[in-house]
Structures are given as C-alpha cells and as structure tokens.
Amino acid sequence: MHIACPHCLAVNRVPETRLHDDPTCGRCGKPVLDGQPVELNDQTLATIAGRTELPVVVDFWAPWCGPCRQMAPQFQAASAQLKGRAVFAKVNSDDSPAASSQFAIRSIPTMVLLRGGREIARQSGAMGAAQIVQWVKSHTG
Numbered sequence: 697m698h699i700a701c702p703h704c705l706a707v708n709r710v711p712e713t714r715l716h717d718d719p720t721c722g723r724c725g726k727p728v729l730d731g732q733p734v735e736l737n738d739q740t741l742a743t744i745a746g747r748t749e750l751p752v753v754v755d756f757w758a759p760w761c762g763p764c765r766q767m768a769p770q771f772q773a774a775s776a777q778l779k780g781r782a783v784f785a786k787v788n789s790d791d792s793p794a795a796s797s798q799f800a801i802r803s804i805p806t807m808v809l810l811r812g813g814r815e816i817a818r819q820s821g822a823m824g825a826a827q828i829v830q831w832v833k834s835h836t837g
Contacts, residue, residue, distance in 0.1 A: 697709070697710050697711070697712050697715065697749050697750065698710075698747060698748065698749045699719070699728050699729060699748050699749070699750060699783070700743055700744045700746075700747035700748045701721040701723065701724060701726065701728050702728070702734035702736070702740070702744060702783075702785070703721065703724050703726040704721060704723050704724040704726070705740065705743050705744070705747075706721055706722065706723035706724065707747050708721055708722055708723075708728055710728065710729070715729060715750075715780035715781070716779065716780040718730060729750075729779060729780055729783070730779070731775055731776040731779030731780075732772065732775060732776070732784075733755070733771060733772055733775045733784040733785060733786050734783070734784070734785050734786070735785070735786055735787075735788075736754070736785045736786070736787050736792075736795075737787065737788070737791060737792045737795070738792045738793070738794040738795050741754065741785070741787055741792070741795045742795075742813065744783065744785065745810045745812075745813045746812070746813035748783055749812075750781065750782055750783050751781075751782040751783070751809055751810065751811050751816075751832065751835075751836045752782065752783045752784075752785060752809070752810040752811070753774075753775075753778075753782050753783070753784045753785065753807060753808075753809055753810075753828075753832055754785045754786075754787055754799075754807065754808045754809075754810060755767070755771050755784070755785070755786045755787070755805055755806075755807050756787050756789045756795075756796060756799070756801045756804055756805065756806045756807075756808065757786060757787070757788060757789065757804050757805045758788060758789050758790045758804055759788070759790075760790075761804050761805065763804075763805055763821070763822040764804055764805045764822070766822050767805050767822040767823060768786075770822075770823065770824050770825040770828060771784065771786070771807075771825075771828060772784075773825035774825045774828035774829050774832070777825065777829050778829060778832060778833075781832075781836070782832055782836065789801055789804055799815065802820075803820050803821075804820075805820070805821065805822055806818065806819070806820045807819045807820075807823075807828070807831070809831075809832065809835050809836070811836075816835055817831070817835040819831055
C-alpha cells in the first residue's frame with residue numbers, strides 16, 4: 697500500500713498487515729498513519745490524495761465557522777477510530793482557495809472522500825464521530 701507522508705510528501709510502501717502499527721516515513725521518520733487528522737493546503741492536498749492508496753477524508757473548514765469548530769473533535773475521534781483504514785485531513789478553506797475552488801466548496805464544513813485523488817463522496821454539515829465513521833465505511837466498503 698502506498699502512503700504519502702503528510703510531513704515531507706515522500707511516498708512510503710506499507711504492507712497492508714502493518715497499516716495499524718504506526719508506520720513511520722522512511723525519509724523524515726515522522727508518523728505516516730498516527731490516527732490524527734493532518735493539516736493540508738493548496739500545495740499538499742493533491743500530492744497526498746493522489747499518491748495515497750488509502751481513502752482520504754478531507755474536512756474543508758474555517759476557524760470562524762461555529763459548526764466547523766463543533767465538528768473538529770468529532771472528526772478527530774473518527775480519525776482515531778479509522779486509523780489505518782483512511783487518512784483524515786483538514787483544509788482551511790480561507791487559506792486554501794485553490795483547493796476550495798477545485799472541489800467547488802460552497803458551504804462549510806464539507807467533507808470530501810477521495811480515492812486516487814478523485815472524489816467518490818461528499819457530505820456537507822457537521823456530523824458526529826459515529827456518523828462520520830459510518831459515512832466513510834459506507835463508501836469504502
């Protein structure tokens with residue numbers, strides 16, 4: 697399984713049997729799948745989404761958005777529950793206008809589920825951790 701490092705963008709090969717074992721990047725030594733959402737931007741989103749074989753769940757949000765702040769701990773909890781099954785990422789829509797435009801983000805929070813860099817599902821509005829986990833599982837099998 698190929699996983700792009702969210703820190704240095706190097707592509708790492710991780711055997712599927714080791715996805716839950718806290719793999720580290722061969723280049724920078726930082727965790728590749730630690731169960732925490734990673735912060736991405738215009739430059740890093742395409743690289744991570746396009747070079748990672750696991751599904752990538754992107755939360756488009758903004759710091760001034762009340763529902764976004766309310767959903768943040770739920771998104772983090774869902775990330776921990778699906779550790780090794782998906783990469784969770786947060787993109788600040790104010791700081792990353794190109795990514796927001798590319799995915800036609802009209803309201804926040806909006807989650808976009810990507811596989812191979814392509815959108816396979818989308819959900820707008822704040823959700824609880826259990827709802828997020830169920831949503832991801834329903835689209836990834």
